[in-house]
Amino acid sequence: MGKADFHRQNGITLIELLVVMVILSIALGLVAPSMANSYQSWQLRSSGRRTAALFRFASDLARRHGTDLAGYYADHRFVVLRKGSVVKTLDIPASINVKPEKPRGAVFLPTGQILASEPFVLESEKGRKMIVEMGPLPGEVHSKESR
Secondary structure (H helix, E strand, C coil): CCHHHHHCCCCCCHHHHHHHHHHHHHHHHHHHHHHHHHHHHHHHHHHHHHHHHHHHHHHHHHHHHCCCEEEEECCCEEEEEECCEEEEEEECCCCCEEECCCCCEEEECCCCCEEECCCEEEECCCCCEEEEEECCCCCCEEEEEEC
């Protein structure tokens, strides 16, 4: 056995550990912003689809019960009313802005038609938009993403 074998130790040095930590922090710095954008986009699309589903539900309910329903948006929440009482609500994340706000909203008729003065526009903090609009046919609701 020579002297070189005697001084050799197994393990990693502090410099090697620091190099690995720097590489990991750079990689994380590149990946984290794109993941945050993906989450915000997912949150916007999910809210738009859930809003369209709520409007379809309200239209179907109005047809089944033969009565008018009203829907509006206020305080980060969509509300559907029948004869003054709340039928269903849908919470929208605080990071998403919705227009129009109360008192403008939508009326769901027993014929299945949905009357709204304008489409509902959900907008994220980054400016991405999801538009929920009602079609001319009974129960027709579309959601589409725009930039």
